[in-house]
Amino acid sequence: MTGARRPMRTDGEATRARILEAAGELFAEGGFAETTNKAIASRADVDHASINYHFGSRSGLYREVLVEAHRRMISVEDLTAIAEADVPPEEKLRGFIARIVAAVLDGQGWHGKVLSREILSPSSHLDVLPLSEIGAKMRIVLRILSGLTGLPPDDPALRRSLFSVLGPCAMLLVAAPRISPLADDVLTTPREVLVDHLCSFALGGLAAISARGARE
Known part of the structure; x- marks a missing residue:
């Protein structure tokens, strides 16, 4: 009997996770004020619209990064x-x-x-x-x-x-x-x-x- 497999992420979930990880790295390096949507999109290999689609804004993304950082601690x-x-x-x-x-x-x-x-x-x-x-x-x-x-x-x-x-x-x-x-x-x-x-x-x-x- 095989164990239950974890459900695979959808493309949207994978993109969201990639943006969150890229943003976390950049916010850690330069802080919120010095980190642009352009830099985040470039590192995550997405377009600018994807950031707004998944997080509403750069502020919304940063708030999600803070929550994820606390959870990882x-x-x-x-x-x-x-x-x-x-x-x-x-x-x-x-x-x-x-x-x-x-x-x-x-x-x-x-x-x-x-x-x-x-x-x-x-x-x-x-x-x-x-x-x-x-x-x-x-x-x-x-x-x-x-x-x-x-x-x-x-x-x-x-x-x-x-x-x-x-x-x-x-x-x-x-x-x-x-x-x-x-x-x-x-x-x-x-x-x-x-x-x-x-x-x-x-x-x-x-x-x-x-x-x-x-x-x-």
């Missing part, structure tokens, strides 16, 4: 699998951090560079992420942190802790272009050592917040 499906794994909460946090570290260090594809640009210089298009990606992912990570601290997911202290956990992960993206010796020190650290450090740092802070919550 870590998807809702990835996070759900981590959160629902039959392991202690500490291992779930480690799985999350390890996934982010791997996404940053494994070749630093265009997705990481696009998100790094947005962290350093947010554009007016960034609001697409809370609507399509960040909200769902935050709820999943809050469940993991809730299991670690005993605080409910809607506790303001837990929500602040989320930013404390995510901050160092965001800094990895900023450091990835290696614009300073400090970035080299971090990015040349053995992966397991880096994951251990980020986990220990996060767990120490979460333990303190948990203890404070218990006292209060």
Whole structure:
């Protein structure tokens, strides 16, 4: 018995994917303002009309690139699998951090560079992420942190802790272009050592917040 085959992409789907990939590469190299439809069409080997047909405009295309970049960093499906794994909460946090570290260090594809640009210089298009990606992912990570601290997911202290956990992960993206010796020190650290450090740092802070919550 043979396994079910994945349905083949239609010509339109293949063209859309090719445009998205070409745009991601170019936006990573030069940013939104410096990347023209002409350059995207040339790299994707399509005409200008195809960009508008599939994405509405260059702005619409850039917003789709941002969403795809965030998904390539870590998807809702990835996070759900981590959160629902039959392991202690500490291992779930480690799985999350390890996934982010791997996404940053494994070749630093265009997705990481696009998100790094947005962290350093947010554009007016960034609001697409809370609507399509960040909200769902935050709820999943809050469940993991809730299991670690005993605080409910809607506790303001837990929500602040989320930013404390995510901050160092965001800094990895900023450091990835290696614009300073400090970035080299971090990015040349053995992966397991880096994951251990980020986990220990996060767990120490979460333990303190948990203890404070218990006292209060």
